Amino acid sequence: MNPVRPLAADAVLDLLMPLWQVVIGVFVLVTVVVAGRRILMRGPSRMGGAMLLTGCAVIGVAVVGYLVQLL
Numbered sequence: 001m002n003p004v005r006p007l008a009a010d011a012v013l014d015l016l017m018p019l020w021q022v023v024i025g026v027f028v029l030v031t032v033v034v035a036g037r038r039i040l041m042r043g044p045s046r047m048g049g050a051m052l053l054t055g056c057a058v059i060g061v062a063v064v065g066y067l068v069q070l071l
Contacts, residue, residue, distance in 0.1 A: 035054075
């Protein structure tokens with residue numbers, strides 16, 4: 001009879017950091033850095049509108065994520 005080997009280490013690793021979360025995180029980080037650089041290059045006159053647009057985008061993503069989670 002084969003002894004059962006515990007797979008707890010693999011299960012914990014899979015729960016902590018699945019690969020798709022890393023990929024999504026990298027894409028989000030790159031997008032934020034590029035967008036931030038573009039906003040700073042445009043100067044302070046456009047900063048207010050850009051901050052308003054960014055705030056609305058964050059709220060929209062949060063609402064969509066919440067609605068998807070409810071499904």
